[in-house]
Amino acid sequence: MTPLQNLLQQFRTQAASPRDQGTYFEKLILTYLRHEPYYQTLYSQVWTYGAWATERGLTGLDTGIDLVAQTAATGEFHAIQCKFYAPNHRIQRADIDSFFAASGTSDFSHRLLVITTNNWTKPVQDVLQNQQIPVTVIDLNTLEYSKIDWGKYSIDQAPILRHSKQLRxxxxxxxxxxxxxxxxxxxxxxxxxxxxxxxxxxxxxxxxxxxxxxxxxxxxxxxxxxxxxxxxxxxxxxxxxxxxxxxxxxxxxxxxxxxxxxxxxxxxxxxxxxxxxxxxxxxxxxxxxxxxxxxxxxxxxxxxxxxxxxxxxxxxxxxxxxxxxxxxxxxxxxxxxxxxxxxxxxxxxxxxxxxxxxxxxxxxxxxxxxxxxxxxxxxxxxxxxxxxxxxxxxxxxxxxxxxxxxxxxxxxxxx
Known part of the structure; x- marks a missing residue:
């Protein structure tokens, strides 16, 4: 297994419940969005949904949105859902319906769906391609190629980035x-x-x-x-x-x-x-x-x-x-x-x-x-x-x- 796959497997075996597994993964993605070079410059801030909602006087209850990010260039908000599934799980329409419903408001200009599988059903692909509020998918393959060194990742410490290349x-x-x-x-x-x-x-x-x-x-x-x-x-x-x-x-x-x-x-x-x-x-x-x-x-x-x-x-x-x-x-x-x-x-x-x-x-x-x-x-x-x-x-x-x-x-x- 790759370092990231090993890390996700640790989440599955060490978490006391599926909810804890999801919390571990949510923290990992929070780290990813704050430190992966592209997203680090795209977003000026990334919050948990609860923290973002509380700042705005909202209830902060679990609505299907896990994280919210604000773009640095335009100040728009992006809704983010983190889905922690088994590697062989095949994404169904029901898996994302609550997220689409919660994020389908004027508060958000874009959606990010972060998942731990690369398996999609055709109806889900069709839905993703025909959204008024666009959707970007970050799947397991994308996370594997992160600048973050997953082999050295610790949930309580700042991430270690892989060394940059030099011209040969x-x-x-x-x-x-x-x-x-x-x-x-x-x-x-x-x-x-x-x-x-x-x-x-x-x-x-x-x-x-x-x-x-x-x-x-x-x-x-x-x-x-x-x-x-x-x-x-x-x-x-x-x-x-x-x-x-x-x-x-x-x-x-x-x-x-x-x-x-x-x-x-x-x-x-x-x-x-x-x-x-x-x-x-x-x-x-x-x-x-x-x-x-x-x-x-x-x-x-x-x-x-x-x-x-x-x-x-x-x-x-x-x-x-x-x-x-x-x-x-x-x-x-x-x-x-x-x-x-x-x-x-x-x-x-x-x-x-x-x-x-x-x-x-x-x-x-x-x-x-x-x-x-x-x-x-x-x-x-x-x-x-x-x-x-x-x-x-x-x-x-x-x-x-x-x-x-x-x-x-x-x-x-x-x-």
């Missing part, structure tokens, strides 16, 4: 090369083999190229990758970070019927809301408001967004004063290739190239597998007056700032 020599080479390249070019490519640490390397590039007081946009093709990247960046950053997650309505289960089947197949990576581990916005005005309120926080401000939600970011800049990005990082950048037709709606993946659409000082395109079109395809595109985005086009992607091929990574013993 091949990553340091990439870091230096990209920063040097950006002195001469506003765009460029970072090509690194899978498993060599592109995400961590890009964090250190952002810290050096942008840094405190500046805004970075990190684009990914899926909600799952958004969660993974946001986790690694917040846990490993050596400068204070304020992070904001953005997704589209279609990705969180809203407005699906507005898409044709063809659009869904081409554009929408319909990933369940269970994949998104952090509260996210789909509204450009709220995004701009939250970022602008954090400009004086002595932090680097990072917006993590999917390519599908790029219009949210665009509108936040165009209409709500979000401001220029110091750096845009396009992950899985081979996805941004393809044709742009004059008489057809442009793909979300290619809009990032347009500096009039997204204002930024620098653009970094990262991938392990650059996609390049052959001469025949290029000639056909030119003949048909079609813009073809190919990764060997330096006018779009810039030069190769650093290249670490798979064969070289293997030869260096990196894989």
């Amino acid at each position: 020599p091949h990553q340091e080479n990439a870091h230096k090369a990209v920063l040097l390249g950006f002195k001469h070019s506003a765009r460029g490519k970072l090509l690194m083999a899978c498993g060599t640490g592109k995400t961590f390397t890009s964090l250190k590039i952002a810290e050096s190229q942008a840094g405190i007081g500046h805004i970075v946009l990190f684009l990914v093709p899926s909600l799952a990758l958004l969660s993974q990247t946001l986790t690694e960046w917040t846990q490993e950053s050596s400068v204070p970070l304020r992070s904001f997650a953005v997704c589209s309505d279609t990705e969180v289960g809203k407005n699906k019927r507005k898409l044709t089947k063809a659009q869904q197949n081409e554009e929408a990576e319909e990933i369940a809301v269970l994949e998104l581990q952090y509260p996210a916005t789909t509204e450009p005005d709220k995004l701009a408001q939250a970022v602008l309120r954090s400009r004086n926080s002595q932090s680097m401000l990072v917006i993590f967004a999917t390519y599908h939600s790029i219009e949210v970011v665009h509108t936040a800049q165009l209409e709500y004063g979000l401001g220029q990005f110091s750096l845009i990082i396009c992950d899985e950048a081979h996805r941004t290739t393809g044709a742009i037709f004059a008489d057809t709606a442009e793909s979300h993946f290619t809009k990032v190239h347009n500096d009039e659409y997204l204002h930024a000082s620098k653009r970094l395109y990262m991938t392990a597998t650059p996609r390049v079109y052959g001469n025949t395809a290029k000639a056909k595109a030119e003949q048909d007056s079609v813009t073809l985005c190919s990764m060997d086009d330096e006018a779009i992607y810039g030069p190769d700032l650093h290249v670490l091929r798979f064969s070289k990574a293997v030869a260096q013993g990196l894989l």
Whole structure:
């Protein structure tokens, strides 16, 4: 068993009753939300529901809400329920009904459901994706990847955090090369083999190229990758970070019927809301408001967004004063290739190239597998007056700032 699984098993065997088990787990999550790097910056305060209710002259009786958190940027309240189940328990609708009823008021703008299982019934997944007040799920997998060292956790002591990573020599080479390249070019490519640490390397590039007081946009093709990247960046950053997650309505289960089947197949990576581990916005005005309120926080401000939600970011800049990005990082950048037709709606993946659409000082395109079109395809595109985005086009992607091929990574013993 993992250290966290061992810890939860101790709760089960040492607690005098199921209620005590729940209390132990609630205290663990209180610690998690106060010390896990992302939530530590997201929330200015986290209370037990009883303490929060008492401050407001409410009864504080058990209503299905265990904890309440207040966001640092906007002062909104998030309702939190902590569910301590056996590992093989399968979440049913009845397990969460009381929480949804208690938190379905104007007091709360978001809900967090924290559970000790990864098993869900289909009706519960459907319910979670169609809530007026959004729901974020923190499951056992998410807790396992906490910065907190669960093997050293004690319920009565401050948590011990795992050591932060340092750049390895091949990553340091990439870091230096990209920063040097950006002195001469506003765009460029970072090509690194899978498993060599592109995400961590890009964090250190952002810290050096942008840094405190500046805004970075990190684009990914899926909600799952958004969660993974946001986790690694917040846990490993050596400068204070304020992070904001953005997704589209279609990705969180809203407005699906507005898409044709063809659009869904081409554009929408319909990933369940269970994949998104952090509260996210789909509204450009709220995004701009939250970022602008954090400009004086002595932090680097990072917006993590999917390519599908790029219009949210665009509108936040165009209409709500979000401001220029110091750096845009396009992950899985081979996805941004393809044709742009004059008489057809442009793909979300290619809009990032347009500096009039997204204002930024620098653009970094990262991938392990650059996609390049052959001469025949290029000639056909030119003949048909079609813009073809190919990764060997330096006018779009810039030069190769650093290249670490798979064969070289293997030869260096990196894989």
